[in-house]
Amino acid sequence: MQPAVKRVIFYVLLFGIWQVAVYLFDVSPALLPAPTDIFVSLYEGFSNLTLVYDLVASFRRLFIGLAIALVLGLLLGVLLAKSKTADETLGSLILALQSVPSIVWLPLAIMWFGLNEMAVIFIVVLGATIVMTINVRTGIINVPPLFIKAAKTMNYRGFRLFSKVTIPASIPYAVTGMRLAWAFAWRALMAGELLSTGPGLGYSLRFASDFGDMSRVIAIMLLIMLIGIIVDLLFFQRIEKKVLRKWGLAT
Amino acid sequence: MFLSMNNVHKSFTNNDKTELVLSDIQLDVKEGEFVSILGPSGCGKSTLLSIVAGLAHATEGSIELEGKTIKGPCKERGMVFQQAALFPWLTVEENVMFPLLPDMSKKEAQQKAHQYLQMVQLGAYTKHSPHEISGGMQQRVAIARALAMDPALLLMDEPFGALDEQTRSRLHEIVEKIFLETKKTILFVTHSIAESLKLSDRIVVMGTQPGTILEVIELNFPRPRSQSKEELLYYEEKIQALLKSEIDKVTEKEQNHAASR
Numbered sequence: 236m237q238p239a240v241k242r243v244i245f246y247v248l249l250f251g252i253w254q255v256a257v258y259l260f261d262v263s264p265a266l267l268p269a270p271t272d273i274f275v276s277l278y279e280g281f282s283n284l285t286l287v288y289d290l291v292a293s294f295r296r297l298f299i300g301l302a303i304a305l306v307l308g309l310l311l312g313v314l315l316a317k318s319k320t321a322d323e324t325l326g327s328l329i330l331a332l333q334s335v336p337s338i339v340w341l342p343l344a345i346m347w348f349g350l351n352e353m354a355v356i357f358i359v360v361l362g363a364t365i366v367m368t369i370n371v372r373t374g375i376i377n378v379p380p381l382f383i384k385a386a387k388t389m390n391y392r393g394f395r396l397f398s399k400v401t402i403p404a405s406i407p408y409a410v411t412g413m414r415l416a417w418a419f420a421w422r423a424l425m426a427g428e429l430l431s432t433g434p435g436l437g438y439s440l441r442f443a444s445d446f447g448d449m450s451r452v453i454a455i456m457l458l459i460m461l462i463g464i465i466v467d468l469l470f471f472q473r474i475e476k477k478v479l480r481k482w483g484l485a486t
Numbered sequence: 487m488f489l490s491m492n493n494v495h496k497s498f499t500n501n502d503k504t505e506l507v508l509s510d511i512q513l514d515v516k517e518g519e520f521v522s523i524l525g526p527s528g529c530g531k532s533t534l535l536s537i538v539a540g541l542a543h544a545t546e547g548s549i550e551l552e553g554k555t556i557k558g559p560c561k562e563r564g565m566v567f568q569q570a571a572l573f574p575w576l577t578v579e580e581n582v583m584f585p586l587l588p589d590m591s592k593k594e595a596q597q598k599a600h601q602y603l604q605m606v607q608l609g610a611y612t613k614h615s616p617h618e619i620s621g622g623m624q625q626r627v628a629i630a631r632a633l634a635m636d637p638a639l640l641l642m643d644e645p646f647g648a649l650d651e652q653t654r655s656r657l658h659e660i661v662e663k664i665f666l667e668t669k670k671t672i673l674f675v676t677h678s679i680a681e682s683l684k685l686s687d688r689i690v691v692m693g694t695q696p697g698t699i700l701e702v703i704e705l706n707f708p709r710p711r712s713q714s715k716e717e718l719l720y721y722e723e724k725i726q727a728l729l730k731s732e733i734d735k736v737t738e739k740e741q742n743h744a745a746s747r
Contacts, residue, residue, distance in 0.1 A: 385571035387540075387559040389561060390560065399584075404575075482574045482575060483617030
């Protein structure tokens with residue numbers, strides 16, 4: 236059997252059992268709504284455009300945050316790879332910060348930037364920058380020394396050596412870094428919106444929860460999940476595969 | 487003298503222990519000569535080549551090429567490594583153009599790249615990616631890339647060590663043809679006696695611990711060398727005898743090391 240067929244059967248069964256169980260045991264929709272209620276809520280959200288506005292607002296923040304994070308991560312990664320002192324000092328701090336979920340910065344961010352978009356973007360930037368930095372650093376450190384030696388015998392040195400050999404040689408790592416940065420940014424964004432202010436998917440989720448509208452809550456959860464998967468599969472994994480193939484790292 | 491190495495010493499310091507790798511290397515190479523440096527692993531032959539390339543520095547002594555002391559890497563000394571060291575993000579053609587681009591237009595560089603790729607019989611593979619061609623072909627691209635810079639001296643560091651026997655002998659023919667056509671001076675590092683006998687005008691036999699020149703053997707018979715089987719056999723046995731004691735030395739050191747643990 237094809238994996239896709241297995242998957243379809245699995246999800247049909249999952250939603251079927253869920254639907255039947257809710258119906259049989261007469262579960263209150265405030266605890267767990269039936270799948271049909273969720274799909275209706277999803278449909279309503281799109282037909283009255285509220286979910287569309289939320290999506291646009293969330294994506295706007297995501298792109299701003301992710302763009303800042305990628306540039307910042309690239310610069311920091313280069314700095315850590317090139318300067319031993321920076322790596323031993325700042326590098327240790329960045330590694331330490333990696334174990335802190337970026338959302339814990341929200342109270343401080345709200346104090347610094349106010350209860351607004353800036354605070355959320357700050358959380359997104361923080362979440363994504365660190366993983367990008369670490370990947371860029373690893374990529375540059377792992378450039379085969381042979382490439383550098385070969386380029387030196389061809390009169391390449393200094394900035395030209397860096398831009399023509401070191402940077403392209405570390406692109407596979409940078410692309411993986413981008414993919415992970417997106418995943419971190421998306422999670423950080425949802426957490427940030429949930430705990431601060433809207434509009435946005437996370438904010439609407441909390442809003443629905445305040446009104447006890449659990450089918451809307453789950454509808455938004457589904458949407459968050461779907462976007463996460465779709466962007467990763469259709470965009471980042473494709474780029475990653477292409478780069479790895481071109482660099483001869485995967486067949 | 488075209489290339490002269492004067493009292494070259496090289497030592498590495500590791501964990502406060504200084505190890506002498508090359509001791510008093512004295513060697514002159516004439517223009518247009520094919521010189522092999524032959525020795526067991528660990529004799530410092532690759533280190534010596536790196537110093538000539540300018541990628542490493544002599545602890546003592548100096549190397550001069552056409553009267554100028556070598557201080558760092560330069561295009562006048564092209565290098566072919568044991569691995570092809572092609573850049574995977576560039577096509578075969580772009581790899582050969584890589585050393586040319588800073589100094590000439592894209593079109594000229596492309597023309598030149600094609601010319602040298604044809605010389606190594608890879609004219610049909612210009613648009614391929616390095617990982618799409620075999621190891622032997624990759625090494626030929628690396629040779630074309632080094633030649634495209636039109637270096638005064640071509641350095642080859644065990645370039646065919648990682649290839650299978652058939653591919654290697656095909657590449658020997660190509661290198662010999664290039665050597666006869668371009669009249670480049672070639673410094674060729676190898677641990678294969680057969681390879682050095684097949685290709686060189688002179689063989690520098692090196693001993694180990696520390697690396698020194700044991701003997702320089704002049705081969706004055708015509709190419710291709712397959713015609714003079716008997717002379718080759720004589721030299722092969724001579725070199726083998728020279729290297730035997732060196733290899734025994736390495737084995738003994740390994741055993742002592744194992745015993746002391």
